[in-house]
């Protein structure tokens with residue numbers, strides 16, 4: 001099953017130690033042998049991400065892209081649900097690399113070394129991070145992040161910045177103007193120039 005991370009999890013002190021094996025190998029098992037490829041990125045991305053051949057160890061990551069699950073406030077959506085939905089859409093597994101539930105738990109999705117399936121045209125060189133929620137009671141786009149989710153987002157972004165110092169943080173909507181996702185300005189909120 002998927003790995004569950006908390007803000008106190010050692011994964012945040014030791015970059016990359018709780019990463020999942022590639023989709024086909026089964027999700028959620030903690031492995032250590034990906035650390036090297038993540039810490040030594042190189043330009044080996046394939047340039048397309050939504051397909052069965054998305055794996056690219058050591059790819060360069062330029063963007064951390066924030067998403068929402070676009071689900072209703074009362075709707076509990078697990079990382080397994082997202083995984084199932086994405087498989088139904090033809091992906092190998094969950095398209096995001098991290099998923100943050102309303103209780104602030106960070107779940108690992110796709111391994112960092114593997115190209116995600118979350119933002120068309122930008123998957124090859126990005127990491128996808130999704131929070132549970134993003135719609136109000138009427139189904140309209142809304143920043144529904146809980147305080148725990150906000151804290152978790154900051155934690156995972158800071159951790160990823162250690163691994164990928166050159167990466168910018170953006171929202172899905174910054175790259176695809178037709179989207180409201182993630183329903184807040186990630187650029188404003190997570191700008192590294194403060």
Ligand SMILES: [Zn+2]
Pocket residue numbers: 066067068118172179181182
């Ligand atoms: Zn999105």
